[in-house]
Amino acid sequence: MTPPDTDLISLAAAGDHSAFHSLVERHRSMVYRVAYQFAGNHHDAEDITQEVFIKVYRSLARFRQDAQLTSWMYRIVMNACIDHRRRQSPASAAPFGEEAEHRMLNTPEEAPGPEERAYAGELGEVLEAEIQRLPPGQRVVFIMRHHQGLKLGEIATALGLAEGTVKRQLHAAVHRLRQALTLANVTAGGGA
Amino acid sequence: MSVCTVQDAGTIELYFYGELEGAERARIDDHLRQCRECSGALEELKVIRVALSARPDVSGPPSGDWSVFMQRLDDAVRSDAIARVPVPFKARTIVPRRPFVRLLASAALLAIVAISVFFASQAGRRTVETDGTLAPARIAGAVADDDAAPIQAGLAAVGARHFERSKLVVLGLAAKDPGAGESSDWAYERELATSLLNDTRLYRMAAEQRGLTSLAGVMRDLELVLLQTSMAEATDDSALPQIQRLIRKRGLVQKMDVVGTTGLVP
Numbered sequence: 144m145t146p147p148d149t150d151l152i153s154l155a156a157a158g159d160h161s162a163f164h165s166l167v168e169r170h171r172s173m174v175y176r177v178a179y180q181f182a183g184n185h186h187d188a189e190d191i192t193q194e195v196f197i198k199v200y201r202s203l204a205r206f207r208q209d210a211q212l213t214s215w216m217y218r219i220v221m222n223a224c225i226d227h228r229r230r231q232s233p234a235s236a237a238p239f240g241e242e243a244e245h246r247m248l249n250t251p252e253e254a255p256g257p258e259e260r261a262y263a264g265e266l267g268e269v270l271e272a273e274i275q276r277l278p279p280g281q282r283v284v285f286i287m288r289h290h291q292g293l294k295l296g297e298i299a300t301a302l303g304l305a306e307g308t309v310k311r312q313l314h315a316a317v318h319r320l321r322q323a324l325t326l327a328n329v330t331a332g333g334g335a
Numbered sequence: 336m337s338v339c340t341v342q343d344a345g346t347i348e349l350y351f352y353g354e355l356e357g358a359e360r361a362r363i364d365d366h367l368r369q370c371r372e373c374s375g376a377l378e379e380l381k382v383i384r385v386a387l388s389a390r391p392d393v394s395g396p397p398s399g400d401w402s403v404f405m406q407r408l409d410d411a412v413r414s415d416a417i418a419r420v421p422v423p424f425k426a427r428t429i430v431p432r433r434p435f436v437r438l439l440a441s442a443a444l445l446a447i448v449a450i451s452v453f454f455a456s457q458a459g460r461r462t463v464e465t466d467g468t469l470a471p472a473r474i475a476g477a478v479a480d481d482d483a484a485p486i487q488a489g490l491a492a493v494g495a496r497h498f499e500r501s502k503l504v505v506l507g508l509a510a511k512d513p514g515a516g517e518s519s520d521w522a523y524e525r526e527l528a529t530s531l532l533n534d535t536r537l538y539r540m541a542a543e544q545r546g547l548t549s550l551a552g553v554m555r556d557l558e559l560v561l562l563q564t565s566m567a568e569a570t571d572d573s574a575l576p577q578i579q580r581l582i583r584k585r586g587l588v589q590k591m592d593v594v595g596t597t598g599l600v601p
Contacts (some may be wrong), residue, residue, distance in 0.1 A: 160412075165409065169400065172394040178576055179393040189396060193408050200412050206498070225510055229588065266386040280512055287355060288352060289387065303523060314345030321379045 148212045163203075167196050173213075173291075174220055180286045181224045183275045189233075195222045199326035217293075217301035221283050228279050266327070273323040281316035288313055339372045347373050351380045358548055360466050388571050491550065504528050509588055513576045521564075521575060528564035535561055553594055556585040 146154075146162075148169070154162035166194060171192060178191035198219050274282060287293045287301070295313070299306040341347065341363070349355050350363045367374045397403060507524045539554035560581055567574035582588060 160409075163412070164405070164409075167405070168401075171404075173394075176392070178392040185393075185397055188393070189404060193404065193411060196408055197415060200415065205499075220392075222506055222510075226592075266382070267390040270383060270386050271390060280510065289384075295349075297578075303507065310345050310349070312512065314348055317348050317380065317383075320375065320383055320597075324379055324382065334425055 151206055152203055152206050152212070153186075153208075156206070157198075163200060169197070170212075170216060174216065177206055177220050177286055177291065178224065180274070180290055181273065181279075181282055182227065187227060191220075191223050191227050194227065195220050198223065211300075214297070214301040217287065217298075218303060221302055224283060225279050266324075267322060269302070269327050270320055273320055277316050277319055280320070281312045284312040285316035285320075336382070339370055341366055341370065342373050342376055347376045348380070349375060494538065495537070497531065498591075498594065499534060500527065501531050501561070504531065504593060505557070505560060505582060505587055506574070508560070508578055509582050511575055511579070513572075513579065525564055525567060526560040532558065532561045532565055549596065553587075553590045556587050556590065560585075560587060 148166065151162045151169075155166055158319050175188055175192045175197050178195070179185065182188050182191060189261065195216070200268045202219070206212075243303035272330075274285065277285065283302070285296060287298045288295070293301070295309050299302075299309045302309070346355070346363060350360065350367075355363060363373075367377060395401060436578035504527050505525050508521065511521050511524075534560045535554060539551055539558055542548075542554055560578060563574075563578050563581065567578065
């Protein structure tokens with residue numbers, strides 16, 4: 144019988160390395176998936192995943208047994224993603240700050256834009272590229288809602304945000320992706 | 336900018352993602368039959384879903400082999416474990432939280448911090464850092480005698496926990512969206528900042544007393560951020576951006592990362 148996460152956490156926190164190993168094996172795919180969707184490449188996804196599990200390891204003793212492991216882990220994943228982004232782009236040290244937010248909302252990055260990609264490749268690529276261009280907060284919320292299928296309330300709990308904030312971040316992210324579709328001249332009828 | 340208020344409010348996304356039920360969902364069904372703009376937006380969302388679902392699901396290293404990753408993680412965790420004093424885990428019985436339990440816990444924490452400051456002051460400059468490196472846990476571990484080791488480890492653990500909680504507050508503040516405009520968004524950070532402020536001050540004073548200038552500087556910046564956060568008015572829209580600017584200006588996240596990297600416990 145498979146031990147529940149809470150038992151593994153207790154054992155791991157008491158120094159049982161194999162319990163920690165089992166915990167990692169159980170959740171590494173979920174963490175990697177989110178990290179990859181956030182970062183867009185394997186190298187960074189692997190770094191973020193490792194960072195997440197090191198943070199989990201350091202926090203084992205502080206995990207509240209009555210808390211949801213997935214919520215706890217999502218929060219760690221989000222922070223790891225943002226930390227990673229911060230280290231990569233010192234100029235946007237505070238990705239949610241007003242100046243950085245404004246810059247990221249209005250300034251196209253150097254990567255090829257949706258138009259170029261639409262002509263060169265498929266629509267999925269256009270959208271993935273646009274997801275990479277979203278501000279980190281919007282990106283995390285979109286990934287958790289769209290890819291992970293979490294409800295707004297669950298995302299709010301996991302990230303420690305108000306549900307209204309999550310809703311606005313999701314709306315802004317979706318708005319950006321729809322704009323990318325328009326820019327790429329891909330219409331609903333012709334794109335899918 | 337959209338003309339339709341339904342779409343502007345983000346309701347079409349909620350509809351698309353199945354977040355609406357009953358009468359609200361029926362209302363949007365009706366609206367979609369009449370509003371070309373919203374029905375177009377819904378179609379685009381469907382296109383986005385189809386396009387993204389066609390992309391490969393990446394949930395592991397390219398080769399599918401996790402062994403290299405697991406080895407790297409094992410190495411990192413083992414070296415981390417050596418660098419840290421393990422904090423024994425205590426299985427917790429879930430009981431309703433009561434205010435007096437929190438008060439007792441706060442009192443106990445303050446007592447431990449006070450003891451650590453006392454020991455630090457007794458140790459004086461006997462073990463003053465000469466290289467200026469950051470060693471926060473040594474504030475708490477100022478007792479040199481061998482028989483004081485358990486106290487030292489306990490104090491170090493308290494210092495580490497305090498620092499981790501403070502870092503959570505700072506990261507939380509830095510990550511908030513000031514445009515969201517809801518004071519409840521950072522109510523948690525403001526509450527936690529207030530509870531951490533006194534201890535931070537004591538740690539800063541202890542660091543200054545020990546001549547740990549770099550660490551004292553980090554704690555001073557942290558204290559300032561916590562102070563501003565705890566004093567911020569919930570209704571003051573400019574408070575959060577100001578605090579975020581302060582965090583950026585002082586490079587507090589990076590400084591705290593450095594302290595975290597150099598180790599919180601001996």
